[in-house]
Amino acid sequence: MNIGEIARRAGVSRSTVSYALSGKRPVSDDTRRKIQQVIDELGYRPNATARALANGRTSTIGLVFPPAGNHYTGMQLDFIGSVVEAAAAYDYDVLLSPSGVDSDRSFQRLLGERRVDGAILMEIRLEDDRAEHLAALDFPFVAIGRTAQPDGGWWVGLDHTALAAACVHHLADLGHRRVAFVNRPEQLLRAGYESAHRGLDGFTKAAAERGLTVRTYCCGDDAASGQACVERILHDDPATTALVTLNEAALGGLFRGLAQSGRHVPRDFSVTGVVASRWAETVTPQLTAADVPAEEMGRRAVELLVERLDQPDGPPRHHLLAPPISLRASTGPAGTAT
Amino acid sequence: MNIGEIARRAGVSRSTVSYALSGKRPVSDDTRRKIQQVIDELGYRPNATARALANGRTSTIGLVFPPAGNHYTGMQLDFIGSVVEAAAAYDYDVLLSPSGVDSDRSFQRLLGERRVDGAILMEIRLEDDRAEHLAALDFPFVAIGRTAQPDGGWWVGLDHTALAAACVHHLADLGHRRVAFVNRPEQLLRAGYESAHRGLDGFTKAAAERGLTVRTYCCGDDAASGQACVERILHDDPATTALVTLNEAALGGLFRGLAQSGRHVPRDFSVTGVVASRWAETVTPQLTAADVPAEEMGRRAVELLVERLDQPDGPPRHHLLAPPISLRASTGPAGTAT
DNA sequence: CACTTCACGCGAACCGGTTCGACGACCGGT
DNA sequence: ACCGGTCGTCGAACCGGTTCGCGTGAAGTG
Incomplete structure (x- = not known):
């Protein structure tokens, strides 16, 4: 069921069928109708591969x-x-x-x-x-x-730089002085992932600007790593009162880690970061975050x-x-x- | 840079190049080497579209x-x-x-x-x-x-039927008598989604077998709907002590709803269902569930x-x-x- | 040395579209 | 009656591969 078959049944040439379909050259109403009728009868659809080969675009x-x-x-x-x-x-x-x-x-x-x-x-x-x-x-x-x-x-x-900085300012405005940063996994940072680097930069610079005491961490993309990361943070500096994260997948684990160490969010500890809204809304309490659009x-x-x-x-x-x-x-x- | 160009530079015909590449006919070592050399020089790769057209498979x-x-x-x-x-x-x-x-x-x-x-x-x-x-x-x-x-x-x-039933039996074994079922959204159930139907069936039949008192709910695929759904469940029957869910996306909302109504999981209320393990692990406490593979x-x-x-x-x-x-x-x- | 056998390579046709140049029919104008 | 232009259509070439049938030269055989 190809264009030749349509042409044969409509009693015209292949090129005419092509033109009737594409409209790139005028075709008389009579022929167009006849062709259309045959096409409808047979349920013909032009082959995408052949078309792609002919006009050099795969769509x-x-x-x-x-x-x-x-x-x-x-x-x-x-x-x-x-x-x-x-x-x-x-x-x-x-x-x-x-x-x-x-x-x-x-x-x-x-x-x-x-x-x-x-x-x-x-x-x-x-x-x-x-x-x-x-x-x-x-x-x-x-x-x-x-x-x-x-x-x-x-x-x-x-703009991860600006977003991470905005998170820092938000926390600093609330009075937080000791803040941790939870980044994507270390291997991604080392590989040079843009979000991980610029986010870290933005965080570090804004924190310096505001005179905050900070520690930065890399964290695997899963809940268990998030939980472990919180344990490290609180072990390294128990006086930490807030964290900023770019790591959406670890979010649930971060919250679990905080809960298990007895920190209540947001009373004892604040969490923010850069996360798509659907996921920010799945944790309890819902995450204050720059919503990734x-x-x-x-x-x-x-x-x-x-x-x-x-x-x-x-x-x-x-x-x-x-x-x-x-x-x-x-x-x-x-x-x-x- | 097509097969003809390769053939020309290697001083052979197009078909020979094709055979050298596909191995569908023998080609002498000399020619094969010559062809391969030209291909390597030019970085030639056969055009997928043309190939698809010729052999009728798009891969x-x-x-x-x-x-x-x-x-x-x-x-x-x-x-x-x-x-x-x-x-x-x-x-x-x-x-x-x-x-x-x-x-x-x-x-x-x-x-x-x-x-x-x-x-x-x-x-x-x-x-x-x-x-x-x-x-x-x-x-x-x-x-x-x-x-x-x-x-x-x-x-x-x-096997959603069996999985939902297994969840029911698990809860019944733990002594739960009043159990709710949180399904996918109503529009999906009405549209006849298989998982929603068979899951509901399995739940209902197993619950009847075990003599449980049940209510079934549909719930939107997001956290807010999950939270609302829990409120409905506890409003309809405050004595409910457990729920089974197929709704992965609502999971976070379900937990939030339970927390906000003062139910502690798992002390006051049990939650289980059919959920991929990565997502089961993001909630706190981690979800006992049939892990969707x-x-x-x-x-x-x-x-x-x-x-x-x-x-x-x-x-x-x-x-x-x-x-x-x-x-x-x-x-x-x-x-x-x- | 003539005859088969085989390995190797070539040319042409084909997959199903698009597009270009050309051609015949029909038109109006002088 | 002739000419020029327009409209609608056709045939052929092309896109870049694959595959079939055949020819050719070299090797093997009696």
Whole structure:
């Protein structure tokens, strides 16, 4: 059931069917109707692969997401969902590509074999070989996050520096003096993950500005690590009264650790950080946090990518988002425990 | 940089290059080396689209996931990750397809336009028009969950009936007599979602067997709904001492509701259900639950689909999984509060 | 030395679309 | 009656691979 079959049954040539479908050349009403009728009868749909080969575009974008096996955070799920939805609105499909252990291989699949027209790179690193590689090939992509050289690139990022700083100021304003920072896992920090680095920077600088006593920690992406991390924090400095975290997946564990050490949140201890709202709301008390706008980021990334694909020579664009802190219930004035 | 270019530079014909690459016909060592050398120099990779057109297989599978806009649960994320990983091991890519509002349209894209060789259908319903449609077309797919007519189909399912029953027995063994059931949202139940129905069935039958007094509730897929649901439960019957839930996303809200009504878990109130272990571990106390083996389900679904694609005439296969209940800390003997 | 056998490589056709150049029919104008 | 232009359609080439049938030269055999 291909275009030739339709042409045969409608008594016209293949090209006429093609033009009737695409509208790129005029076709008389009579022929168009006849063709449409045959198409409806047979339920014909043009083969996407053949079309892709002919016009050199796959109408597919690649979503390169973090190593599987590692834990996914909730934010990533929301993000993937919104990318798929936004892409559908522009008539693009989304192909998932794990950039895991075998990242070269899947990268080759996507790019070398031309399976996709463009890509969205999640979990960017400051020195990101994937991004450099794509940039060198002039392959259209949008990064989620800024590399160390954000100029001239296409990206959608969260201003982790500003957000972490905002958390610090929020706590300092409440009177907290001894504050801990719970980062993503150490291996990610060492690998140069942007959020981990800039978040740490923002935290450290703002804390220095406000004269706070701080300690910083790395924490695995799961509840058990969160719990262990709190134990370390309170062991290292029992007078700590607040923490800032970027680690969504450890959140439940952080709260459990605090509860088990007898700290009541927010009376004895305040918790805040950068977390998607759905997840901030799952803990008790609900987390006061800068809400990661995962849905918006996904949508914007797709918009940018589509724009880049449509106008390959347009100037690079980006969005740096800095959502405000949503006050919920996990922070309170320090000193009640002093 | 196509196969013709390689052929030209290596001084052979296009078909020889093709055979050298695929190994489907013998090629002399000399020519093979020469060709390989040119390929390495130019970094050539065969175009996936052209290959797909020629041999009629896209090497891509479609993952049809639940309506976006609705909340995703953590289990789904793990599942998607493991599907991508398992598919990569078989040299398949994964194309995401939202079966949302415009489900016909995206269905047409995937199947009508032949973008994928096969599909995995998530969140199956008892009477599932998508599954029926695919079955009628004889299109290779694997369902996650059983329809009302599971015979003759390919699927990977969780035995929600047995799991919910196991939860009931666990609670009954602990002495609980008044137990609530927290299901997925009402619209999903009405739409005929398999897990919601079979879970409810299993719960109801086991409760009747054990002579328990029960109430069943539907609950939105978010923390706020969970909290509201607990309030309803305790309002309807303040003597309720335990609940069973299938609703992963509401879990945090359920715990908050219990805390706010003064119930201590597990001393005053027991909670159990069917939840992926990562999420069961994020609440405090950690949830005693039948751990949804999302990773295994994803892997098996891919294995089944690949098998079906390789041997289209083989007999249908399926896996019905019934993981045991993992004892954690959210259930305890009833009666202390009596 | 003539004859088969085999290994190797080539050319052409094909997958199912898109697109370009050309051509015939019909029109109105002089 | 002839000419130029427009409209609608057709055939052929092309996208980049795969695959089938056949030809050719070298090796093996009696």
